[in-house]
Structures are given as C-alpha cells and as structure tokens.
Amino acid sequence: MNTLHWFREDLRLLDNPAVTFAAQSGPVTFVFIFPEGLGSASYWWLHHSLVSLSSSLKERGAQLVLRTGDPVSVLTDLVEETDAQLVTWNRVYSTSGIDQGKRVKSLLEEKQVSNRSFNGQLLIEPTEVVNKQGTPFKVFTPFWRHCLTKLTPRPIQPIPEFVSGSNAIESEDIKSWALRPESPNWASRFDDHWNPGETGAHIKWADFLDRKIRFYELGRDIPSEDNTSLLSPHLAFGEMGPNQLLFDIHQGIAEQSIDQSWGDKFLSEIGWREFSRYLIVHFPSMLEDPFNSKFDCFPWGNNHELLEAWQRGQTGYPVVDAGMRELWNTGYMHNRVRMIAASFLTKHCLLHWRLGAEWFWDTLLDADVANNTCSWQWVAGCGVDASPYFRIFNPILQGEKFDGDGVYVRKWLPELSTLPNKYIHSPWTAPDQVLASAGITLGLDYPKPIVDHKDARTLALSAYQSIK
Numbered sequence: 001m002n003t004l005h006w007f008r009e010d011l012r013l014l015d016n017p018a019v020t021f022a023a024q025s026g027p028v029t030f031v032f033i034f035p036e037g038l039g040s041a042s043y044w045w046l047h048h049s050l051v052s053l054s055s056s057l058k059e060r061g062a063q064l065v066l067r068t069g070d071p072v073s074v075l076t077d078l079v080e081e082t083d084a085q086l087v088t089w090n091r092v093y094s095t096s097g098i099d100q101g102k103r104v105k106s107l108l109e110e111k112q113v114s115n116r117s118f119n120g121q122l123l124i125e126p127t128e129v130v131n132k133q134g135t136p137f138k139v140f141t142p143f144w145r146h147c148l149t150k151l152t153p154r155p156i157q158p159i160p161e162f163v164s165g166s167n168a169i170e171s172e173d174i175k176s177w178a179l180r181p182e183s184p185n186w187a188s189r190f191d192d193h194w195n196p197g198e199t200g201a202h203i204k205w206a207d208f209l210d211r212k213i214r215f216y217e218l219g220r221d222i223p224s225e226d227n228t229s230l231l232s233p234h235l236a237f238g239e240m241g242p243n244q245l246l247f248d249i250h251q252g253i254a255e256q257s258i259d260q261s262w263g264d265k266f267l268s269e270i271g272w273r274e275f276s277r278y279l280i281v282h283f284p285s286m287l288e289d290p291f292n293s294k295f296d297c298f299p300w301g302n303n304h305e306l307l308e309a310w311q312r313g314q315t316g317y318p319v320v321d322a323g324m325r326e327l328w329n330t331g332y333m334h335n336r337v338r339m340i341a342a343s344f345l346t347k348h349c350l351l352h353w354r355l356g357a358e359w360f361w362d363t364l365l366d367a368d369v370a371n372n373t374c375s376w377q378w379v380a381g382c383g384v385d386a387s388p389y390f391r392i393f394n395p396i397l398q399g400e401k402f403d404g405d406g407v408y409v410r411k412w413l414p415e416l417s418t419l420p421n422k423y424i425h426s427p428w429t430a431p432d433q434v435l436a437s438a439g440i441t442l443g444l445d446y447p448k449p450i451v452d453h454k455d456a457r458t459l460a461l462s463a464y465q466s467i468k
C-alpha cells in the first residue's frame, strides 16, 4: 500500500514508531511541511536537522519532500500525487499540533484514506494520566510518581528497511526557505557548539551516559561545568525520543553501569518535560494566560529600557548578563541561569513573563512551547506547582552560590575577567582602586545595576500584595 509519512516534531529514523509502521506498509514517501511561527534560532536548527534527515533518507534511496502550506491541503495534494492509501505521523502534543492532527485525520477519513498516528514524543499519553478524582494532576511529584508506576520502556525500534515511493515527487528547495540568518549572521558561532540531527543527538547522549551522568545529580546546577546532557534541542525536534532515554537508563541500571540514583535524577527531569506537555494538553489556556488566575490583574510594569538591557545582557548583575550573553552566543542557557534571569525579569524588572518567554522563544535553539511556557510561569509564580512569587532570587547570592569563583561570569563577561572573586557578582561594591586595577569603569566598560536589588524586591512584594 503506498504510504505517506508526515514528519513533524519527529526528525529521526531510529525508534520512530510511525516511520516503522509506514515502512512495513509499502513504498513510503516522506514529507515535511514548513512550520509557521518558530523562533529565529529554531529555524537555524531546523535547517540543519532537515539537511541531516534528508541525507539519511538519500542514503536509503528515498527523498525528503519539502512543501509549504496548510497541512490539510499539502497532504491532500500529496495523497493524490503519490496515490497513497495510508498516511502516518507522530502526534504533536500542543494545541496547534493537536488541532492540525485532527483536521488532517478528518480530511483523510472523508477521502477514505487510512491513517495512523503514534506517540513518539512522550513517554505517556497525557490523557491516560489522572489522579484518584479522575482529574489532571496539578503537582509534579504525585504526577511523576504516578507515571513511574506505569512506565516500561518499549524495545528500541531499529531504523527500518523500506521501499521508497517515487523519487519524482516535486519538492521545494530548502534554500528557498531561507531558514538561516545571512546579514548579519548572528548564528555564526552556533556551529562551534551544536551538531543538529539524529547523529548529533546520539553522540551527545552517548557522551552523557559514558561521562556526565555520574556528576549530574550534584553538578547540574553549576553553570560553568559541563554536567548536563545538552539534549534539549535534539529532543525539541524529535531527533531522539524519550523512549530511547528511558530504555538506555533502565538498561544501564540493570547492567550496573548506571547507579539507580543517577538514573532517577535524570529521568525526573525528563518527567518535567512530560509534565509540561501534560499541562498544556489539559490546560491549553496556559499558553497565553496565567494558570493562577489571581495573576490576571498583576500590575506588570512596561519599562522597555529594562527589557532591552535584560535582552542585551546589560543589567549590571553579572550572573544575569552572563546568561543572556551565553544565550545570544550559543542559542542555549544553563537551566540554573535561566531561572535566575527569568526571575530577574519578572520580579526585579516587574516585566510580564510573556515578554521573557517571547525572547527565549526567538533565541533558544531548544525553544519548546510547553517547557518554555510552563517554566516561565513557574518562575513568575503564576504557574502550576509554581515557586511562590515572594521567593525572589537574589542575583548576587545566586551567583555566589552557583558560580562562587566566577568562572561562568568571566567566560561570558570578559570585561570583568580580572575582577577579584569577592566582587565578581557585585562589581558596584568594589572599591574604586580595585575597579581601576581591573581596568573597569562602571557605566562605561560594564553597566551599573539597572535596578537596586533591595528596592526592586520591595516593589515586587508590594505588587504581589495587591493581588493576594
């Protein structure tokens, strides 16, 4: 039976349930449809990921057809062009992804074309997890505890042998999609850090299992150290699925190459990824509105100079600025620093979490609608199981705690590189002589703080009082 596989957020051939099913059904044509609304950094990643996928398919005698348009009309055309009797895809667990899937399904049913969709994106189908009252979980720990009772890894499905459909199907040229920035090419340094595509994902994962996982539990909060998996963009584009992670961790524990506690800690972070998707499936209004409706009338400020200083890494608080510059240079920011930077924007600058989420969406290579929205709401205090609003991170103490010797700050803020450790997280407290011998004129080489920590904290708390 001629089959069409519609690639979405599953840009891989290994352990891809829909591709495996398609391959068993008959000659397969593979299509990817231009996704509207990604951030600029994600488009850079997408370009490379599609080039990689396309070359894996080519090695197997198949082509990746690229098309632009509404999936319903693109797939209608392609079903006719390929004479497909079956269309397969992996489900995308987001509001627009679910809506697209439903529209495509009803079109295919109308045309009496078979279709099969699979879960290749999550460990557990969000609708299958409810609490004893039959309603969705709203707290992470019981959610994850419940999931763990149901989780068994599926054996990894190898890259299937398949017969390719016709290679004469018209495809758009990826160059015409212009996914990469040109002038200026702000992504020029991304190549030093990333290798998008399925092979790159497996290299990162193998390195994590061989070398980093033992340091993960204790070291994942230290931004100057390389202790986390760096898999997030690969997972966001589905170049590797979470079943692979679960399977390998279980196997490592069984073979005693991985300690149970290392595996549990890492999997609990994958649990947060599951929880975020689960939440936006059950509470889709979270994508726009605060989960905690008390925050509907929170008196957010609108000082765009503060927003710009934050975006450029010019707040005068070194750990925040280092994070924002890491983001600009690499398309990534360490999780601990994401929390500090997000807290600074929403509490010290009193700016709406959506402004921060939009900037992250545009600049992160791992931009993921669920992880990004839920994390921003969590930090801002208005999300599900959120950190309470009144717990305001002190960026100086956070810097001293997680980057005590200033290695991370010095890496991204070379202008502070010779400042002694004592002042590295609060340069404005350094005596003039110390600043002079470090070659720093505050306000010239590095900004003075854009807000005073104590005043900002007081203002944030009184804003919170107004909605309590």
Ligand SMILES: Cc1cc2nc3c(=O)[nH]c(=O)nc-3n(C[C@H](O)[C@H](O)[C@H](O)COP(=O)(O)OP(=O)(O)OC[C@H]3O[C@@H](n4cnc5c(N)ncnc54)[C@H](O)[C@@H]3O)c2cc1C
Pocket: 220, 228, 229, 230, 231, 232, 233, 235, 236, 269, 270, 272, 273, 274, 276, 333, 334, 335, 336, 338, 339, 342, 360, 364, 366, 367, 368, 369, 371, 372, 373, 375, 376, 379
């Ligand atoms: C304000 C803010 C915005 C964020 N935006 C995103 C985003 O757009 N995309 C994104 O993937 N992550 C986001 N995160 C979560 C987290 O920072 C990243 O997933 C993590 O830093 C990625 O690095 P890693 O792959 O080395 O993570 P590891 O520590 O190795 O974790 C492995 C995987 O678990 C998942 N994960 C880890 N922490 C979290 C978390 N807190 N919530 C959900 N999933 C998690 C990710 O898929 C990650 O790749 C955000 C966090 C904050 C505080």
